[in-house]
Amino acid sequence: MSELSELAAEAEKLDAADELAALRARFVLDDAVYLDGNSLGALPAGVPARVEDVVRRQWGELRIRSWEESGWWTAPERIGDRIAPLVGAAAGQIVVGDSTSVNVFKALVAAVRMAGEDDGAGRAHGAGRENGAGRDEILVDATTFPTDGYIADSAARMTGCALRPVTPAEMPSALGDRTAAVLLNHVDYRTGRLHDLPALTAAVHEAGAYVVWDLCHSAGALPVGLDEHGVDLAVGCTYKYLNGGPGSPAFLYVRRGLQDRFDSPLPGWNSHAEPFGMRPAYAPASGALRGRVGTPDILSLLALEAALEVWDGVSVEAVRAKSLALTDFFLRCVGEYVPAARVESLTPAAHAERGSQVALRCDDAGDVMKRLVERGVVGDFRAPDVLRFGFTPLYVGFADVERAARVLGETLV
């Protein structure tokens, strides 16, 4: 029995023992190995019929009555509550709507305003507040997905702060009395590195500042523990591991204890205490829905709501365990099938530092990914030289992993 078939045989056993294997039937998939769920999650099987009902009956027949009768008006907070357990949040702290970029802007400006309020009122938020200097600096993850950096730059400019990009490793020593807010990525979009959310959150609080976490590459892939770790604000997208569909709306988490102080830079009528009062003066609503802005995008929201049903009875902990097993196995298979000099893993080997993807550096990555896709192994290419493979445990199995590594090896020989 060759080494190749030993790995294939092992994959078969792992799939047979996989308690989540049956979940694959909840998705529409074909024969390809789809390792791009960290870019666009596969279609959950229940979505098409739901969307058809939303379009034909809710919009086409009930029309405006659906704002009440079909629960359109409350969709942002209702769907937020459905996402909440997946990121370790109690109900009433998440609303869904707008893009990730727009939500980063809301969260970061609100965080700076909270820090300014602490300054002005002389109230300590953390131990670092004693020194009392004005907080006029936003720290941003220098390795971040670019949009977060661009938006952070705008938030800094519009709140009179300076923006300082630092790596997550440098973050603890960069924090200080001038830090108002910190924007961090939970999992690096490029390398798949998982950052230490509990420790970094504690460090930010120790410095008396507020933290905003971007969960785009962790929500639905691993336990986040927002409430447990006292995260202040968080944003995330819903079209990767949450399978909400192309460009589906993002979410915003505002910790309950900060909701009364959440001062949005985008105070649209949907966040008003009395949205249909049509009052000339703004008065913010209570709770998470203070994060709403304009009229919610119903088609996309309700497609997302249907997509979230694939999580019924599924624990994020089980998903995380399988995710690590998948990425471990992929790295082993790559080690066996791919000539060592051809690729270099950018993804940390340590479980505590790994998200749900593996990034392989490879000089001709663009061409290689094209050939992989032609052979039914779908990952993606990130310029200039990264092969990126995402592992969605809800629908990726061990045989998929073995095949992907084997095809990669054949492609790189």
Place this chain on the structure above:
Amino acid sequence: MSELSELAAEAEKLDAADELAALRARFVLDDAVYLDGNSLGALPAGVPARVEDVVRRQWGELRIRSWEESGWWTAPERIGDRIAPLVGAAAGQIVVGDSTSVNVFKALVAAVRMAGEDDGAGRAHGAGRENGAGRDEILVDATTFPTDGYIADSAARMTGCALRPVTPAEMPSALGDRTAAVLLNHVDYRTGRLHDLPALTAAVHEAGAYVVWDLCHSAGALPVGLDEHGVDLAVGCTYKYLNGGPGSPAFLYVRRGLQDRFDSPLPGWNSHAEPFGMRPAYAPASGALRGRVGTPDILSLLALEAALEVWDGVSVEAVRAKSLALTDFFLRCVGEYVPAARVESLTPAAHAERGSQVALRCDDAGDVMKRLVERGVVGDFRAPDVLRFGFTPLYVGFADVERAARVLGETLV
């Protein structure tokens, strides 16, 4: 022959002579008289099949390949170009995405920044610039849909401007050397009053300031003439007279001559010159797509694109002519059927001052609208005492109008 049947007979003749009457077949409608298209447009018949294709084939089968192969990536500007002729804009000046509120924020902040740049560079934008004082004031329509006022307040706060609400009538005399930007509604959401876009735009320019028009209640209802009248920036929603579906994305117009100076407060990665370059520094794209922010909401965008096909071969001028005929006829029928003391029209009688709706003040408007809806005449109620009837010429006919007024009369006797 009674007065009632005379109006019914006249309606029949008007419908028989209506060149747009056949367009009703492009929508999914029932026996109700739907006069709430100024809140949520009816379902265009081509939308369900398109949405199904987007979900099942583009997302479900092609998955990430659809970003290129199904034209997802370019949808915001492509659909903007489809809206452009409906509001009198040449191609390349409109992008679709985000909510109206978010687009008001982008437009107003960008307008203030342009005014500040004029100040700094000493370049005159209009005749009023000679006096040279700093421009630190935003004027906003005091009668506006509230969200515009709330967002304008935020834009003022974040750009160091003062916000001054004035009525459109007072606007010309309120303009001055301190005016940076002006936010106006083309049609008042409550009364249906149409404001004089050409004259007000000219007055704002004369004062050396920039104007942002909110077209929510005019786009798709009447000719706007953005290019012709030299409008600087405009926003509008797509779920009223453009029938894009509940909460469908809004649009943003940036006049070509100002695009290089459009400095967005929401510079997300989709507005980058090289969005997939993943550059740490922001460099804005050229043209209208500088108004994009995050990942576009594909399901809603492509539903809107299908919805816009009902405009094939239809001129906005013809729509406007029918709209005025419909509202004229409605006011006549109300005059005949409804006791004069029971309602008062808030909508101007002059064509030049009327949008595509009629607002009737009525003490018990909330109850009255409930009874109308029960009898198949669907308008809406705006607190505290307004019955609002929207007339979408693409699917409302003269017999509908006569019936609505007759049922209103029977309800109010």
